Amino acid sequence: MEAVLAQLREAIERGTYPVGGKLPSEAVLSREFDVSRSVVREALRGLQALGLTLSRTGKGTFVVADRPADNPRFGHYSARDLHEVRRHVEVPAAGYAAQRHRPDDLDELTALLERMEEETDNTAWVALDSLFHITIAQASGNPVFGKVIEEIRDALARQSAFLNQLGNRREASNVEHRRVVEAIASGSAEAASAAMTAHLGHVEDTLTDIVTSTRTAAPRPERRLGP
CATH class of the missing domain: 1.10.10.10 (Winged helix-like DNA-binding domain superfamily/Winged helix DNA-binding domain)
Known part of the structure; x- marks a missing residue:
């Protein structure tokens, strides 16, 4: 692709x-x-x-x-829309999740991490990725956070698939996700917020690199295209 x-x-x-x-x-x-x-x-x-x-x-x-x-679109929302909302929703949600999570929340997040690290199908991984972020929002104890992430779920999935295909984000995301869960498990709102901020920052940086590059690094088929 x-x-x-x-x-x-x-x-x-x-x-x-x-x-x-x-x-x-x-x-x-x-x-x-x-x-x-x-x-x-x-x-x-x-x-x-x-x-x-x-x-x-x-x-x-x-x-x-x-x-x-400069501002790609993923379904109904632009990349800028997603970046702004995620920083104002997912970062504090991770902090609250560190303070308010239940044992079941950590069990579910850990299970999702393991499935994502083992998953080889990109479409399946993207679905798990969306569920992972929704689960963190729900673990915050504030149902509004979960509702917001549900609303942008399709756009997040489209963006995630795009970044995985062109930015090879899956492996890095798995590592970053584990750091977020470890911070939530520690009970430190500051550490959890910082881990989520770092993750979202890497997502934004990868998208910027894709958009601004004059051409991708992928090998190209030796074919001549006609109009």
Whole structure:
């Protein structure tokens, strides 16, 4: 997927697919790259998240910009929306969770950590990641925190999948998640808030790197794309 996205992005940036133009269908791109349509579909979602394209139901995918947007969108919310809300919700929620968690909360978080560290399927991992953050919010003892994270759950999942595919975030996230749980288990609100702040900071940094880079580091298929 990274290779397909990299070449499509480069083709858009150099004008092979101009702004206002339409990309080939999934079936055509699948044949061009000799990959499955599901791989192409994920690459197209990546282009849309970067603000390069827009998909119109029944009409296809159209190029709307020749450079990535500074503020990618994941479903109904932008990356900036998510960053701002997460810092104001998940950081204090982790602090409260350190002070108010129940033994069952730690058991559930530990079980989620273990499943995520063993999971090899990206889609399954992303679902566990969303559940992990919701569980911390619920462990805060304040149901409003949990409601807020539930509201942005789909956008968080889209962003998480995007970062894993283009930023190789899974392994680092697993380590950061464990640090958050260890801090919550310690009972220190300050340590838990700091661990969550560090995690969210790494997420933001990775997204910034992806958006600002002129091209991804992924190897590209040796294929010539036509308009």
